[in-house]
Every structure is written in C-alpha cells, then in structure tokens.
Amino acid sequence: MRKLLWLAVVLACILLPLGAYVRLSQAGLGCPDWPGCFGQLSPAQAAQDIAHAMRLQADGPVSTDKAWKEMAHRYLAGGLGLLLLAYCWQAWRTRQQLFAASGLLVLLLLQAMLGMLTVTLQLRPLIVASHLLLGMCLFALLCSTASARYWPSQAVAPSHWRLAALLLLVLAGQIALGGWMAANQAALACQGFPRCNGDWWPAMQLSAAWPGWQGADQQHATLPLTALVAVHWLHRVGAALLSGLLLLTLWRLWSYPSLRRQLCLLGLLAGLQLLLGMANVLLQRPLPIALAHHVLAMLLLATVWTLLCRLHARAARHVSAMVQQAGRRPSTWLGKGIGPHPH
Known part of the structure; x- marks a missing residue:
C-alpha cells in the first residue's frame, strides 16, 4: 500500500503540472470530445479529423501538437486513477486506512467528472477553476496519507x-x-x-x-x-x-x-x-x-x-x-x- 501511495504521489507530481501546461499553452480543447480524441484512442488515429478541423480554423484550438498534449494528460490521469483504485482495493481488503482511501476515491471520481465537463462544456471558467482546486486537494491528501508515518x-x-x-x-x-x-x-x-x-x-x-x-x-x-x-x-x-x-x-x-x-x-x-x-x-x-x-x-x-x-x-x-x-x-x-x- 505504501508503494502504491508513493507511486501515486510521483505520478500526481507529473500530472498536475502537465495539466497546468495544457491550460497555459491553450491546448485544453486540443481534443474537443472525451475521453478519446475525435472518438479515437490517440491523435494518431484521429489524424484526418484533426487535419479537417485545422483546415476549417487554422489558428483554432485543435492541432496535432495540442491534441497530443491533451491526450498525454488524459493518459496520465487514467494511470493515476488505476493506481488509486488499486490502493483503495487494498485498503478495503486489509481494513487499513479506510478513511483516507474513501476520501481519495471520492476526490478521484469528482475530478474525473470535472475533467469530462471541462472539455464537454468548452472550458467554462467555473469548471476549470474547480478542476484545478480539486486536483490540488487530491494531491494534498495523497501527500499527507503517504507521509503520515514520517511526521509525528x-x-x-x-x-x-x-x-x-x-x-x-x-x-x-x-x-x-x-x-x-x-x-x-x-x-x-x-x-x-x-x-x-x-x-x-x-x-x-x-x-x-x-x-x-x-x-x-x-x-x-x-x-x-x-x-x-x-x-x-x-x-x-x-x-x-x-x-x-x-x-x-x-x-x-x-x-x-x-x-x-x-x-x-x-x-x-x-x-x-x-x-x-x-x-x-x-x-x-x-x-x-x-x-x-x-x-x-x-x-x-x-x-x-x-x-x-x-x-x-x-x-x-x-x-x-x-x-x-x-x-x-x-x-x-x-x-x-x-x-x-x-x-
């Protein structure tokens, strides 16, 4: 369980800055649907749809570069979700750290929902700000749970x-x-x-x-x-x-x-x-x-x-x-x- 937690902390340390980079580089709508990219698993498979969107609006939110940035963020988010689900399963199976595991699971589900709404609602400021704050809360809970044994x-x-x-x-x-x-x-x-x-x-x-x-x-x-x-x-x-x-x-x-x-x-x-x-x-x-x-x-x-x-x-x-x-x-x-x- 400790290894799962620390691996999740490391992945979150990459995921949250990457999400900020996606937003700051104006790539939040690089793939305008969710969870895939134009219904495909990767921008490579959606190359024709991306090229068509770029022809319609050359300086628009969709481009190959932006699509890969957005999908890289989604891939890492999916990996973090799997790690947290594995941790929660271990917590429930061993009856250890149930409160922290439940809190992490709730935050994970809410964060996934906000990630979906961020894209499907075209970057509504209220959703974007909530997504950012909730992601940081998830990281804070991860850090406190993983480091609890080191801080008396x-x-x-x-x-x-x-x-x-x-x-x-x-x-x-x-x-x-x-x-x-x-x-x-x-x-x-x-x-x-x-x-x-x-x-x-x-x-x-x-x-x-x-x-x-x-x-x-x-x-x-x-x-x-x-x-x-x-x-x-x-x-x-x-x-x-x-x-x-x-x-x-x-x-x-x-x-x-x-x-x-x-x-x-x-x-x-x-x-x-x-x-x-x-x-x-x-x-x-x-x-x-x-x-x-x-x-x-x-x-x-x-x-x-x-x-x-x-x-x-x-x-x-x-x-x-x-x-x-x-x-x-x-x-x-x-x-x-x-x-x-x-x-």
Missing part, C-alpha cells in the same frame, strides 16, 4: 489548531481565486507591481467579476476589462492577507520544536511563491514562471494540509501540564515530540 503527531493548544485550520481555508480560497483568474485569462489585467495599472486602487467592477456559468474561449475572456482587473486585484489582496496569516501561524507554532522543520519548509515555499507571483506580472507571465507558480501553489497546499493533519488540539491546561512535565524531564518530551507552549 503534535499536541497543541486549541487556538493554535484553529489558526492552522484558518490558514488552510484561506490558502484554498486563494488558490480557487487564482484558478478563477487563470480560467478567465485575467493574469495580465493588472500591469505593474505593486500598483495595478498605475493606481493603488484601480478602476474595477466587482459585481461583474462573478458571472458564474458563462464561458471563455481559448482566445479571449468574456468578462469586461474592469471585471478582469477586479479578479486580479482581489488575488493580490488575498496574497497579502495570506502572507500575514502565514507569518502569524509560523510565529505561534514555532514554540513546538517538532514542527520547526515543516514550518521552515512552509516559509520557504511561501517566499518563493510570492516572488514568482511578482515575476509573473513584471515579466508578462512567461510560461515557465507561470507553470512554476502553479507547482508552488500545489506544494503549499500539500504542506499546510499535512501540517494540520499532524496537529491535534488539547485543552490549554492539559498542554501546559505536559510542558511543565517536559521542563522537569527533557528527555521525555523530546522523545514524544511534545514542544513547549508559550502560555
């Missing part, structure tokens, strides 16, 4: 657990907002940094930024420019709020020695993500930097989720008693991974 649990005060949970929720919201921005192609709606189009508070239309179901084709977004600016600006504001909450979380949890390595990793990933976000705007979103920004978001969500899974809240009085006992017998609390509490 840690008793913390309830307020510290709530702070970590809030960080996870805000991070998921920020990723969803980034997915909505990417799906509506609003990444370059704000020029310049830290100002947006030369203003600290640019002209924008928040009410038009959430039309919900309307679509965007491969060449341009259907939202008005003021709405695109609003989506982009909200993503920047969310990044600032998330950074402040992250610093507060790092400061409050630093008092637990067993968490410090993971906190250092979290801080490093967050710092790199901020730099990549700024570089995306200043350098006009080059493909490698945009792809790296996506990968860092995926790793951030997995790190925060894994951190939260390690924590279990205890009453403040109980944690203080453990800390006092740790002060009298250092070897005991070091062996159990129980860190001192600031209160």
